[in-house]
Every structure is written in C-alpha cells, then in structure tokens.
Amino acid sequence: MILKNKKKIRIIIGSLNIGGTEKQLLEIINFLAKKNWEIELITLKEKGFLINNLNPKIKVTNLNIKSSSKITNLFLIFYKLFKIFKKDSKTLTHFFLPQAYIIGMLAAITASSKCKLIMSRRSLNLYQNKYPLSRIIEKLLHKKVSKILVNSEAVKKQLVTEENVNKNKIKTIYNGINVKYRKKNNEFKNLKIIMIANLIPYKNHEMVLNSLKIIKNKLPKNWRILFIGRDDGIKNHLLKLSKKFRINKNIVFKETKNVNNFLKDSNLGILCSKEESLPNSILEYLSYKIPVISSNVGGCREIIKNKRNGLLLKKNNSLELSKAILYVLKNKNIAKKFSDEGLKIIKKRFTMNKMVNAHEKEYLKYVNP
Incomplete structure (x- = not known):
C-alpha cells in the first residue's frame, strides 16, 4: 500500500511572546495539530508566554541563545539552524518575522536544504529604512523562497513594486478573529x-x-x-x-x-x-x-x-x-x-476559520503536491 506523504511542517519564529503575529500563528498550529499534522515550532529566543496555550502534540525546540553579544547571538542562531537543516533537509519550513526569515533562509541555503520554504511578511517594509542591509539581503532571499504569504494587499504591493517579487509568488491571507460580540449598550452617555x-x-x-x-x-x-x-x-x-x-x-x-x-x-x-x-x-x-x-x-x-x-x-x-x-x-x-x-x-x-484553513491549503500544495 502506497502512503501519502506525511503532513509535516517546521515553523521558525523569534518567540511566542504576545503579539499580533504570534497570536495568529498560535491559532494556525493548534488547528493543524488537531488535524494530525506533525509540527515542530522552533523559537530563536525565549519560548514566550503563548507557549502555555500550545497544543501538547506540538514539538517545541527553543534554541535558547543567551550570549551578551548580539553578533555572537546571531552566529549561534545561524549555526544551530544550519545543523537543523542539515539533519532534516526535506520538511516544509515556514518563517515568521524578519529575523527568523533572514537567518533561517541563509542557514537553509548554506546547508543545501531541499526544503520547500515559505515566508510570512506581516508588516510594511518601513523597518528596512532603519536596517538598509536587511532590504538588500531580503531581496536576494525572495528569489529562493517558494512562497510569500502576506496579510494585506498593501504589503503585497510593496513586495511587487519595491522588492521586485513576482506577484504570482505572493498569496494574501487576511488575519482572522474569533467573533466574540455580545449584545451590549452602545449609547454614548459615558464615552x-x-x-x-x-x-x-x-x-x-x-x-x-x-x-x-x-x-x-x-x-x-x-x-x-x-x-x-x-x-x-x-x-x-x-x-x-x-x-x-x-x-x-x-x-x-x-x-x-x-x-x-x-x-x-x-x-x-x-x-x-x-x-x-x-x-x-x-x-x-x-x-x-x-x-x-x-x-x-x-x-x-x-x-x-x-x-x-x-x-x-x-x-x-x-x-x-x-x-x-x-x-x-x-x-x-x-x-x-x-x-x-x-x-x-x-x-x-476575517474569521479565524478562514485564516487557518487558507494556511493549511497553502501548506498542502507542498506536502502533497
């Protein structure tokens, strides 16, 4: 009997501290865990507060880099990720946020990894004005990544017009939210x-x-x-x-x-x-x-x-x-x-259900092409 490829994914992010990206990611991987995906979450810094809300099926690898030197920190993160990609060069990998993307992609390329690689850009690129080198590096990495997921058309437009990314490589998936409305008084007697x-x-x-x-x-x-x-x-x-x-x-x-x-x-x-x-x-x-x-x-x-x-x-x-x-x-x-x-x-x-299902749909293109 021929078995389908196992549904397996590796997620790389700085930490799961509270933030907009981190909350969305938590929803995605908990959803995937319920659907029997094999998931490894790699955090570059600390694990973060939201780890407490993670499905216990998810494997967490914390690189636990604690050097007082920023340069040493970056090198150690790169080296540990390089070893991870050398050991497992096939698992679909998704990078969240710029630091994870830049260091992770460089590690994957150096390790000659055959992984399909996805990046999420979840902000406008104005941060690159402060770190101009990151703009140059990211433009080169965009050519190597398999897919770029964005959470708005505004971000997509920037990638196409300013960073020369082919629009067909980009997919917009809006943030999701659980609808929690409960009937209440919207009068303005007390603003x-x-x-x-x-x-x-x-x-x-x-x-x-x-x-x-x-x-x-x-x-x-x-x-x-x-x-x-x-x-x-x-x-x-x-x-x-x-x-x-x-x-x-x-x-x-x-x-x-x-x-x-x-x-x-x-x-x-x-x-x-x-x-x-x-x-x-x-x-x-x-x-x-x-x-x-x-x-x-x-x-x-x-x-x-x-x-x-x-x-x-x-x-x-x-x-x-x-x-x-x-x-x-x-x-x-x-x-x-x-x-x-x-x-x-x-x-x-903008429902949470739409958001998590859209991510799984993209992942399945690379796990079971």
Missing part, C-alpha cells in the same frame, strides 16, 4: 474610547492626546480613553502630556493579556498609526460591534470602508480626529450603522 496599540511612537498616541485636548470641553463629563498595550518607552512622556493638557484624569494605561472585558465596556475604537499592515486591533473592535476611527494607512483601508463601517482619516491630523470623535458621538444612528456593518465584514472576510 469610553479604547485604543489597543503598544506604546510605540509610530502608533501615534501623542496625536490622540492632542485631539482630545482640542475637544475635552465638548465631551461627556465622565469620558475616558483606555490605552492598552506594552510600554516600549514612551509612557512617561504621554503621562506628562496628558497632565499638561489637563486630561490626565480621563486617561487610563493598561498592559494586559486579556482585552475582552475592556472591549465589552467600550463604545468607540481608535487606531491612528502612521503605518500598519493589517491591524488586529481594528478586527477586535469590529468583532465587538464598536464603531471605529482609523488612520487611512496600509491595510486599514482593506478593513474599514470610509463612512460605511467606520471612518478613515488622514494620518497625523489631530484636528480631523477630534472632529471625527464628535461626529460619531453626536450621530448615534451612524455609530450603530458602523457597528452593524463592521460585524458583517468580520463574518464575511
């Missing part, structure tokens, strides 16, 4: 704004504070904005700004692993980043029927259709954001329309 974004300059929290300063006297008495995300070094600056603008009593900062209860209690979602690929935070807002105001950047416009299921604004425009907040606040029927249409688009295009 409760939520912004889920790590405290990083490009997420533009400062612009949001500027907008709220402009309209603070026009908002309901007990309005509140909740900033949820990891502090990457700007929290103290934002706190000082909020005090300067005399809105600090209305600002709450929260670093949490579970945002569901906060989403249930919010009635306006904001994301005003200077750049985005396809933000999970907007999907989370819409899944809870929260009307959304977003900057018109990257893949945001692939989720939000302006004035249909939310508002899209020019980036970095405090005055436009302040007007948009008041517009949604004063027009309850429009806010409800945004909420209803938002949930519809989630169910139609």
Whole structure:
C-alpha cells in the first residue's frame, strides 16, 4: 500500500511572546495539530508566554541563545539552524518575522536544504529604512523562497513594486478573529474610547492626546480613553502630556493579556498609526460591534470602508480626529450603522476559520503536491 506523504511542517519564529503575529500563528498550529499534522515550532529566543496555550502534540525546540553579544547571538542562531537543516533537509519550513526569515533562509541555503520554504511578511517594509542591509539581503532571499504569504494587499504591493517579487509568488491571507460580540449598550452617555496599540511612537498616541485636548470641553463629563498595550518607552512622556493638557484624569494605561472585558465596556475604537499592515486591533473592535476611527494607512483601508463601517482619516491630523470623535458621538444612528456593518465584514472576510484553513491549503500544495 502506497502512503501519502506525511503532513509535516517546521515553523521558525523569534518567540511566542504576545503579539499580533504570534497570536495568529498560535491559532494556525493548534488547528493543524488537531488535524494530525506533525509540527515542530522552533523559537530563536525565549519560548514566550503563548507557549502555555500550545497544543501538547506540538514539538517545541527553543534554541535558547543567551550570549551578551548580539553578533555572537546571531552566529549561534545561524549555526544551530544550519545543523537543523542539515539533519532534516526535506520538511516544509515556514518563517515568521524578519529575523527568523533572514537567518533561517541563509542557514537553509548554506546547508543545501531541499526544503520547500515559505515566508510570512506581516508588516510594511518601513523597518528596512532603519536596517538598509536587511532590504538588500531580503531581496536576494525572495528569489529562493517558494512562497510569500502576506496579510494585506498593501504589503503585497510593496513586495511587487519595491522588492521586485513576482506577484504570482505572493498569496494574501487576511488575519482572522474569533467573533466574540455580545449584545451590549452602545449609547454614548459615558464615552469610553479604547485604543489597543503598544506604546510605540509610530502608533501615534501623542496625536490622540492632542485631539482630545482640542475637544475635552465638548465631551461627556465622565469620558475616558483606555490605552492598552506594552510600554516600549514612551509612557512617561504621554503621562506628562496628558497632565499638561489637563486630561490626565480621563486617561487610563493598561498592559494586559486579556482585552475582552475592556472591549465589552467600550463604545468607540481608535487606531491612528502612521503605518500598519493589517491591524488586529481594528478586527477586535469590529468583532465587538464598536464603531471605529482609523488612520487611512496600509491595510486599514482593506478593513474599514470610509463612512460605511467606520471612518478613515488622514494620518497625523489631530484636528480631523477630534472632529471625527464628535461626529460619531453626536450621530448615534451612524455609530450603530458602523457597528452593524463592521460585524458583517468580520463574518464575511476575517474569521479565524478562514485564516487557518487558507494556511493549511497553502501548506498542502507542498506536502502533497
């Protein structure tokens, strides 16, 4: 009896710490494990918090590199991956995030691996401006990789126009989300704004504070904005700004692993980043029927259709954001329309089921061609 090729895949990523990419990956591999795929997850740094939610069938290999020297770290990661590819040169391998892609691909090529290799690009390539060498290396590696998966058409366009990738090598698979909407009161008697974004300059929290300063006297008495995300070094600056603008009593900062209860209690979602690929935070807002105001950047416009299921604004425009907040606040029927249409688009295009099945479909092309 002739057996089909075993469904086997190797995933390489920095860690499974909490992040948008990591959460999506967790859903993918847990789904595959239930369907009897043999999976090895290789983490380059620490295992990460989300490891606790991993299906026990999944083999985890942590390279556990702890040198104080960055150069030594990179070399040791490369060497360990080289040995892995030498030992097993046939298993389908999927790289997530730039470091895993660059080092992993170089290791696979050096080891003369015959593996089919897939890369996921899940952000715009603006990080390459800070690391120009990575742009040169990645453009060379794109020629060797079997497939590139992206989570927005905005990312695909960049790869084609700026990195010379053949569009036929790229597949767009949108992020997925579990629909968690529970009927709740979306009235604006108490305005409760939520912004889920790590405290990083490009997420533009400062612009949001500027907008709220402009309209603070026009908002309901007990309005509140909740900033949820990891502090990457700007929290103290934002706190000082909020005090300067005399809105600090209305600002709450929260670093949490579970945002569901906060989403249930919010009635306006904001994301005003200077750049985005396809933000999970907007999907989370819409899944809870929260009307959304977003900057018109990257893949945001692939989720939000302006004035249909939310508002899209020019980036970095405090005055436009302040007007948009008041517009949604004063027009309850429009806010409800945004909420209803938002949930519809989630169910139609951005479900978790669609996302994980699309990944398996791509993998099967290489496991059982």
